[in-house]
Amino acid sequence: MLKRFTLSAIRTYQANGGAKAHFNLSCNFTPSCSEYTHQAISKYGLCKGLWWGFKRIRRCNDPDCIDVKSDPLP
Numbered sequence: 001m002l003k004r005f006t007l008s009a010i011r012t013y014q015a016n017g018g019a020k021a022h023f024n025l026s027c028n029f030t031p032s033c034s035e036y037t038h039q040a041i042s043k044y045g046l047c048k049g050l051w052w053g054f055k056r057i058r059r060c061n062d063p064d065c066i067d068v069k070s071d072p073l074p
Contacts, residue, residue: 002046003046006046011038019032027068029068029069029071030071033053037050040053056071
């Protein structure tokens, strides 16, 4: 139930504009950090998926990034 709620919250965040609308940032990676976290939770479960998402978001805060990097879920 908590997993479904979290996945639904991520989709709502994405539908409302994601990082660009909420934080005026664009993601440095493809897929976006929210999509990456959604995929990780779907694949690995809530706890491990959130951990993967947290690690990704920590790497995403590079304001000097010029090119969008491809970083798929392992």
